[in-house]
Amino acid sequence: MTTDVLVIGSGFAGLVAAVEAAAGGASVLVLEKMRAAGGNSIISDGGFAALGADDSPELFYNDLLRAGQGLNKPELARLLAEKAQESLEWSRDVLGVEYLDRLEIFGGHSVARCYTAKGRSGVSLLRPLLAKLSQLGVSILYQTKVEQLCTDPQGRVTGVVVRQGYDHRNAAMGSEQVIEARSVVLATGGFGADVKFRQLHDGRLTAAVDTTNKPFTTAEVLVEALRLGADSLHLSHVQLGPWASPDEKGYGEAPGFADYTVFPLGIVVDPVTAQRFCDEMGDRRTVADALLAVGHPCVGLADSQAVAQSGWSLERGLKKGVIKEFRSLEDLASAYAMDPARLLETTIRSGRFKAPPYYGVRLWPKVHYTMGGLAINADAQVLNTKGIPIAGLYAAGELVGGVHGACRLGSCSITECFVFGRIAGRNAANQESRV
Numbered sequence: 001m002t003t004d005v006l007v008i009g010s011g012f013a014g015l016v017a018a019v020e021a022a023a024g025g026a027s028v029l030v031l032e033k034m035r036a037a038g039g040n041s042i043i044s045d046g047g048f049a050a051l052g053a054d055d056s057p058e059l060f061y062n063d064l065l066r067a068g069q070g071l072n073k074p075e076l077a078r079l080l081a082e083k084a085q086e087s088l089e090w091s092r093d094v095l096g097v098e099y100l101d102r103l104e105i106f107g108g109h110s111v112a113r114c115y116t117a118k119g120r121s122g123v124s125l126l127r128p129l130l131a132k133l134s135q136l137g138v139s140i141l142y143q144t145k146v147e148q149l150c151t152d153p154q155g156r157v158t159g160v161v162v163r164q165g166y167d168h169r170n171a172a173m174g175s176e177q178v179i180e181a182r183s184v185v186l187a188t189g190g191f192g193a194d195v196k197f198r199q200l201h202d203g204r205l206t207a208a209v210d211t212t213n214k215p216f217t218t219a220e221v222l223v224e225a226l227r228l229g230a231d232s233l234h235l236s237h238v239q240l241g242p243w244a245s246p247d248e249k250g251y252g253e254a255p256g257f258a259d260y261t262v263f264p265l266g267i268v269v270d271p272v273t274a275q276r277f278c279d280e281m282g283d284r285r286t287v288a289d290a291l292l293a294v295g296h297p298c299v300g301l302a303d304s305q306a307v308a309q310s311g312w313s314l315e316r317g318l319k320k321g322v323i324k325e326f327r328s329l330e331d332l333a334s335a336y337a338m339d340p341a342r343l344l345e346t347t348i349r350s351g352r353f354k355a356p357p358y359y360g361v362r363l364w365p366k367v368h369y370t371m372g373g374l375a376i377n378a379d380a381q382v383l384n385t386k387g388i389p390i391a392g393l394y395a396a397g398e399l400v401g402g403v404h405g406a407c408r409l410g411s412c413s414i415t416e417c418f419v420f421g422r423i424a425g426r427n428a429a430n431q432e433s434r435v
């Protein structure tokens, strides 16, 4: 089998790259190890950071660097900030993605700049991408797991070895096949669910730490690229989502309440002291580190005015029992074993509690995103350890390191998938003239 451009992974980064490569006139094939498209992209909230009101690429860039503690590769962070708006518009105009008529603000952003795809779901971005690809005549081969990257004697990537008919329940199933390509775009996502690999880089992240990621979010393609001589960076910077709850598995319902309502409009308290202990609108690393420093699950609270103002439904979380409703703050204090007088004092001081009922959720961080990954340049070419592009090899999305430095801001990963997916797809299609 031979194609111009081979895209590995069918999340947003891969599908966006495939659209751009096919639109550039190349023959394109997408490979996906699972039975369906979407990776973690499909379970995302569909939040896309671009420019808000009174915003600018410069302000966005400065926010990225502040959260990233300056570890970001400046040229990559700058590209994200500068191309975010254009990519959002491309998703609307070329793909037909529809966004809600509102902007969210998440911790660490200076302004509200998160556009949410309708339904607050990655599906609203995935469907138009898949429709565009079928319009462009691009196929996706499912249950096709990339196991090896192939090179010629000069080190140029020439294709991949796959296991076709792969089944994650039985790794030995399927048969090996070689697929040749003029260029390969790696878009296999992060390694949040790869306990062995993440623990190698951050010893605290044992199997006991839950993750919001799909269980097959693993590092095999990243490791294969390293074997080939690709460079990596920031692999020990693994993001913990501070809005997750120990009262449910995976992502669940807590983040939708905590991140969209509690953090901007409510408070988080330590149940032992009934006091706040951090700025809830700090970036994810700051808030997650503060929770870890407390050492036990804490409680996120909001009143009915905050819930009405944010406008997001709590129905599913209440039904599941992860979010709880209370007629009074005394009831809430008793449910979470807090001193009621102290809690009352804390809520009065916050100025954020005016109208019952009140809502509570227990919070404890979970592995959510991996900032580290492959080294690329501004053309999305994968770099070797000497900083030289590996001919024929591109990468985009969560697999790449350096865009976010020490901490990714909320809704910036989808932006990253679109900005760098587009660059990778266009350049991969132009391979002959580029390398």
Ligand SMILES: Cc1cc2nc3c(=O)[nH]c(=O)nc-3n(C[C@H](O)[C@H](O)[C@H](O)COP(=O)(O)OP(=O)(O)OC[C@H]3O[C@@H](n4cnc5c(N)ncnc54)[C@H](O)[C@@H]3O)c2cc1C
Pocket (backbone or CB within 6 Å): 008, 009, 010, 011, 012, 013, 014, 031, 032, 033, 034, 037, 038, 039, 040, 041, 042, 043, 044, 045, 046, 047, 048, 049, 144, 145, 146, 147, 187, 188, 189, 190, 212, 213, 214, 216, 217, 218, 220, 221, 251, 368, 369, 396, 397, 398, 399, 410, 411, 412, 413, 414, 415, 417
């Ligand atoms: C629950 C949740 C909510 C989120 N919400 C948001 C949000 O609202 N906004 C935001 O910006 N970010 C959000 N994120 C983060 C964001 O969704 C991800 O970082 C992003 O979607 C990653 O996209 P990707 O294309 O790089 O990888 P993925 O979407 O994970 O896709 C990678 C694909 O590659 C495939 N693959 C892996 N290895 C192989 C192999 N060996 N061979 C073949 N295929 C392979 C995988 O099966 C997968 O389908 C969220 C993340 C989660 C988990």
